[in-house]
Amino acid sequence: xxxxxxxxxxxxxxxxxxxxxxxxxxxxxxxxxxxxxxxxxxxxxxxxxxxxxxxxxxxxxxxxxxxxxxxxxxxxxxxxxxxxxxxxxxxxxxxxxxxxxxxxxxxxxxxxxxxxxxxxxxxxxxxxxxxxxxxxxxxxxxxxxxxxxxxxxxxxxxxxxxxxxxxxxxxxxxxxxxxxxxxxxxxxxxxxxxxxxxxxxxxxxxxxxxxxxxx
Ligand SMILES: NC(=O)c1ccc[n+]([C@@H]2O[C@H](COP(=O)([O-])OP(=O)(O)OC[C@H]3O[C@@H](n4cnc5c(N)ncnc54)[C@H](OP(=O)(O)O)[C@@H]3O)[C@@H](O)[C@H]2O)c1
Numbered sequence: 001x002x003x004x005x006x007x008x009x010x011x012x013x014x015x016x017x018x019x020x021x022x023x024x025x026x027x028x029x030x031x032x033x034x035x036x037x038x039x040x041x042x043x044x045x046x047x048x049x050x051x052x053x054x055x056x057x058x059x060x061x062x063x064x065x066x067x068x069x070x071x072x073x074x075x076x077x078x079x080x081x082x083x084x085x086x087x088x089x090x091x092x093x094x095x096x097x098x099x100x101x102x103x104x105x106x107x108x109x110x111x112x113x114x115x116x117x118x119x120x121x122x123x124x125x126x127x128x129x130x131x132x133x134x135x136x137x138x139x140x141x142x143x144x145x146x147x148x149x150x151x152x153x154x155x156x157x158x159x160x161x162x163x164x165x166x167x168x169x170x171x172x173x174x175x176x177x178x179x180x181x182x183x184x185x186x187x188x189x190x191x192x193x194x195x196x197x198x199x200x201x202x203x204x205x206x207x208x209x210x211x212x213x214x215x
Contacts, residue, residue: 001019001024001025001059001060001161001164001165001168002024002025002027002057002058002059002060003016003019003024003025003026003027003057003058003059003060003061003062003165004026004027004029004053004054004055004056004057004058004060004061004062005026005027005028005029005045005054005058005061005062005064006029006030006051006054006055006061006062006063006064006065006073006077007029007030007062007063007064007065008028008029008030008032008035008036008038008039009039009064009065010132011062011064011089011127011132011135012028012030012039012062012064013039013042013043014132014133014135014136015062015064015089015127015135016028016039016043016045016062017042017043017044017136018135018136018138018169019165019168019169020043020044020045020046021044021138021169022168022169023168024165024168025046025047025057026040026043026045026046026047027040027045027046027047027048027049027053027054027057027058028040028043028045028047028048028049028054029048029049029050029051029052029053029054029055029057030048030050030051031050031051033048033049033050036048036049036050036054051073051077052077052080055077055080055081055084056080058084058085059084059085059161060084060085060086060087060161060162060165061081061084061085061086061087061121062087062089062127063086063087063088063089063090063114064089064090065090066090067090067091067092067093067103067110068092068103070088070090070110070113070114071110071113071114071116071117072117074086074114074117074118074121075117075118077118078117078118078119078120078121081118081120081121082118082120082121083120083121083122084121084122085122085124085155085157085158085161085162086114086118086121086122086123086124086158087124087125087126087127087162087165088110088111088114088123088124088125088126088128088182089126089127089128090110090128091128091186091189091190091193092104092110092186093189093190093193098194099190099193099194099195099197099198100190100193100194100197101190102186102187102190104183104186108180108183109125109179109182109183109185109186110182110186111123111124111125111152111179111182111183111185111186112179112180112182112183115154115179122153122154122155122157122158123153123154123155123158123179124151124152124153124155124158124159124162124179125151125152125153125179125182125185125186126149126150126151126152126162126166126185127149127151128185128186128189129149129150129185129188129189129192130147134147135169138169138170139169139170139171140169140170140171141170146170146171146172147170147171147172148171148172148173148174149166149171149172149173149174150174150175150176150185151163151166151173151174151175151176151185152175152176152177152178152179152180152181152182152184152185153178153179154178154179159175163175
């Protein structure tokens, strides 16, 4: 699949590298062409360029920039993103003494802000729950269970594209409904990261359905 990546930092390199290793045609786009070139070379991407070039390349386009910058970026590229799957991995987190809290404005989620900024784009919320280091693993599997990747979108085509991208890196697609539910994925990131930083074990809070639903 042709994948464009907006951003040249940690998530761009980790997910872009995983997809390149899986055989996808990845183009890294940055506001600095030099950084885009360095990241592309490091991960084995087929190309690099500016943000617009990456947007135009991708059947799927990953938004891997700070949450606060993402709506303006997508708005500026809106014409190039029409009909493309736009994957939002951002987390709009503000650190506080009690752990991270969300800053999503009045739309409830960054994902919905992106959908408003780029009305023709097929926005998907995905890949925001795990730390960047997890996405550098090849076929991430924990306790013999492949990592599940929850995602939300309103568009069936984008859901199929995202499921393909998740499966191709050895993970299990976990569709979670429409974009209205993206707020839950963003809130989950805030909660889980807070638990991790407090030394807790979020995984221990979620027994398997067989255990949790026992009569
Ligand atoms: N790190 C994690 O563990 C993790 C996990 C899940 C989700 N996320 C989310 O993924 C996103 C990217 O995180 P990251 O760790 O990859 O961050 P990062 O390493 O700091 O990289 C951020 C990238 O965004 C670019 N950028 C910043 N402002 C921009 C703007 N106004 N327009 C265009 N590009 C801009 C930066 O470009 P320059 O180099 O030019 O500054 C850089 O390439 C964030 O929203 C974060 O919340 C991160």
